[in-house]
Amino acid sequence: xxxxxxxxxxxxxxxxxxxxxxxxxxxxxxxxxxxxxxxxxxxxxxxxxxxxxxxxxxxxxxxxxxxxxxxxxxxxxxxxxxxxxxxxxxxxxxxxxxxxxxxxxxxxxxxxxxxxxxxxxxxxxxxxxxx
Amino acid sequence: xxxxxxxxxxxxxxxxxxxxxxxxxxxxxxxxxxxxxxxxxxxxxxxxxxxxxxxxxxxxxxxxxxxxxxxxxxxxxxxxxxxxxxxxxxxxxxxxxxxxxxxxxxxxxxxxxxxxxxxxxxxxxxxxxxxxxxxxxxxxxxxxxxxxxxxxxxxxxxxxxxxxxxxxxxxxxxxxxxxxxxxxxxxxxxxxxxxxxxxxxxxxxxxxxxxxxxxxxxxxxxxxxxxxxxxxxxxxx
Numbered sequence: 001x002x003x004x005x006x007x008x009x010x011x012x013x014x015x016x017x018x019x020x021x022x023x024x025x026x027x028x029x030x031x032x033x034x035x036x037x038x039x040x041x042x043x044x045x046x047x048x049x050x051x052x053x054x055x056x057x058x059x060x061x062x063x064x065x066x067x068x069x070x071x072x073x074x075x076x077x078x079x080x081x082x083x084x085x086x087x088x089x090x091x092x093x094x095x096x097x098x099x100x101x102x103x104x105x106x107x108x109x110x111x112x113x114x115x116x117x118x119x120x121x122x123x124x125x126x127x128x129x130x131x
Numbered sequence: 132x133x134x135x136x137x138x139x140x141x142x143x144x145x146x147x148x149x150x151x152x153x154x155x156x157x158x159x160x161x162x163x164x165x166x167x168x169x170x171x172x173x174x175x176x177x178x179x180x181x182x183x184x185x186x187x188x189x190x191x192x193x194x195x196x197x198x199x200x201x202x203x204x205x206x207x208x209x210x211x212x213x214x215x216x217x218x219x220x221x222x223x224x225x226x227x228x229x230x231x232x233x234x235x236x237x238x239x240x241x242x243x244x245x246x247x248x249x250x251x252x253x254x255x256x257x258x259x260x261x262x263x264x265x266x267x268x269x270x271x272x273x274x275x276x277x278x279x280x281x282x283x284x285x286x287x288x289x290x291x292x293x294x295x296x297x298x299x300x301x302x303x304x305x306x307x308x309x310x311x312x313x314x315x316x317x318x319x320x321x322x323x324x325x326x327x328x329x330x331x332x333x334x335x336x337x338x339x340x341x342x343x344x345x346x347x348x349x350x351x352x353x354x355x356x357x358x359x360x361x362x363x364x365x366x367x368x
Contacts, residue, residue, distance in 0.1 A: 009198075012198060016196060077188060
């Protein structure tokens, strides 16, 4: 085998390992951030009758900001269509907050939380994905 | 649309690069695992090309993984004959001096017609001409003809012949093949001088092909004109 091929193979191998580690790290951290943001919003909105609270608005904005950033990075590694529901659900969340619809707001938040759990099944390395 | 164009370019370059580092085997020379690899590569490459939602990396990562796997299999095949036989099979004698080995044909899942077809491709139209026929692991048939059907060679006729020489292409479609000049033992000046002497005003760009061998035989054909052969040309570099 030529030296060129050996070097290329070594580089390919390193690239593959790096991509696997990067994907796992990116997916885990993005979903963890999503879950943390949701938990924070849930805690803030627990006893609220009126959703126009300043802290809650900030928390929802943070959730949207974090997800938008993470989503654009995840799109390099994951099928964009598979993760677009979260963005849509966060947009709904903001609308329900503006309309002060507590019931729908909580339902939307639950949906985002659900996605943060269920996405772990197809992102990153695990036996379910392999099989 | 621009996205698809760019994706197609990226995937094409990656696949081209992969085939370059995998070697230069022809399709017909492929071992089974190499054929499988080629088929999968062709399929994988098209998915991210057309589907914008799928990241390009979803096409590239499996391609790179397959190349690594291919090299591991090749390496293992080189070190272990048993492993090589396991993934590539082993050559099977389908015709021997007793005749066609029908059991071997059944094992290989080929018909007598397939054997005849492969034999005809090699220039043997009768079973009488064949001593042995072996089905190679790459699916090609190798034939050992009977002594009376084998082509006569110079050795058989006890003829003394000059060693074979390979003509080297020094000009191709108006361009001097600089990499071949040292092999042909000529210089660019030689080519210009040769053309001036033999073709008059013609320049290198007017040459379709010019080859030269170590016996000094020059084959020259201009883009407009017929071939010319020059013998015993002195190759003063």
